[in-house]
Amino acid sequence: MNPQIVYLDGEFMPMNEARVSPMDRGFLFGDGVYEVIPVYQRQVFEWAAHLARLKYSLKATSINNPLSDEAWLDMINQLIKRHDWADQFIYLQVSRGVQIPRDHMPAADLTPTVYAYTNPLKPVADHILQHGIKVISLEDIRWLRCDIKALTLLPNVMAKLQAQAAGVDDVILVRADGSVSEGSASNLFMVKDQTLITPPNSHKILPGITRLVIEKLARRHHIDLIERDIQQDELNSADELWLTSSTKEALPITQLNGQAVGSGKPGSVWQTLRQHYQAYKNEILNPN
Template sequence: MPRIVYVNGAYHPEAEAKVSVFDRGFLFADAVYEVTAVIGGRLLDFPGHCARLRRSLAELDLPSPATDDEILAIHRELVARNALDLGHVYLTVTRGEADRDFAYPKAGTAPSLVMFTQARASIETPEAERGLRIASVPDLRWGRRDIKTVQLLYPSMAKMQAKRQGKDDAWFVENGEVTEGTSNNAYIVTREGTIRTRALGHDILHGITRAALMRVAGELDLRVEEKPFTVAEAQGAREAFITSAGAFVTPVVEIDGAAIGDGRPGPIARRLRAAYLETAIARAI
């Protein structure tokens, strides 16, 4: 059965799902997106994803194509039509179709809304079992990384740079400090057992899984410190890990060739992964 994709009010087989070549998402990356995990046919952390979508749209003065309730209904319809039990729903909002011009199109131009599903085989992955190996790269992205835009070329380049080194992913470094991963928030566990991650600002994405992880850590009486760290501090940490809607909580065991801890996924990352998934699944809608 072909995958069903939603485009601007209609559901299409994926081969028939199309947007205009004049869409500003294609011409200018003038678009934002969200990714919501699906487990057991239900949506994880959906209110957080909707809230972040609203924030991204507002920061770009980009009109919304639908209400939160309408977006939720489309998510559920796509999950049902694609019989999706485990995977993700991807949502993209662009500024819509207009002649190519750096200026925004005139008021009233309809934004585009595109959504599709992607299945996954299992919640558990080889990376979660063995841990990720990370390469550090300079952070050359634009200054508003808190807006979840589709401008993902440099993260893709960084990911491929890491892959060419035989690593799994890259962490960005700016002014000597780690900002985040190519598509995830980054954390270390200090020798004293404190979880450390960069504070929210314009320099990192305000991760929805990050916010959930912070709540879970509090419930487990784990100390969290919002403070940047260097590559050297990560290499000397007890543990490290990442969070994202796709990776949930995944351990990091190496950075720039140096093993973190004993080079194996640590107990705090494993505990957080289990607790996050238990809580997120219980609250899924």
């Protein structure tokens, strides 16, 4: 088996040879941002939207964008070519760079550290598509800039651990005011009376690319869609709930806090949108 190849600061190398300084601010402070980008049939999916979000995160954190738009895409395509998987997902990370000595205040002349690698993108398991996932609701203890795709993911990790301890697949995070934000690494959709409802983009949630695609498809196929705050007590009477992300697309939630969501099976609106999503992927990847 050929070694897995990664990109680090302008060079491609085997993963086990990649080295980052222990004085990198990404390591010491979580001072950096990242992106996760799906690749289908060896083609980057929704690249323009992912690049726009990466640039937004860099600007919001005052980290210099280390590459041109063309260089970003060239690097990603070279990673794809170096691996045999038809479907992959790219992880790329930009930290503010190495600073000696350690200081909360970033120096003005730092060179960002750029790291990227790819892994096989596996399809969602059949049993999830047939039976959905189980989740619990938890207090959202994250910071107030969840619109930035930042490296500082400890609260998300803690939420995943709580889900595991509860014997469920994931969580829905709820702010102190009772408004629902998102999952541990995903956006949330609720269906009520055939209407698709999702929290509006704000500092409380990440502007998800899969969320964006689903909204586009809902409008294209005349499915009612509303962006508004969702209160926790509304979840108990929802007909359907979904979590969406770039690597999982849309997952149907069939149990929340031990109680069935809707019929307790993946719902009809989710099934319809899933079909539209697969057709959209084929349309984008095979335009002729």
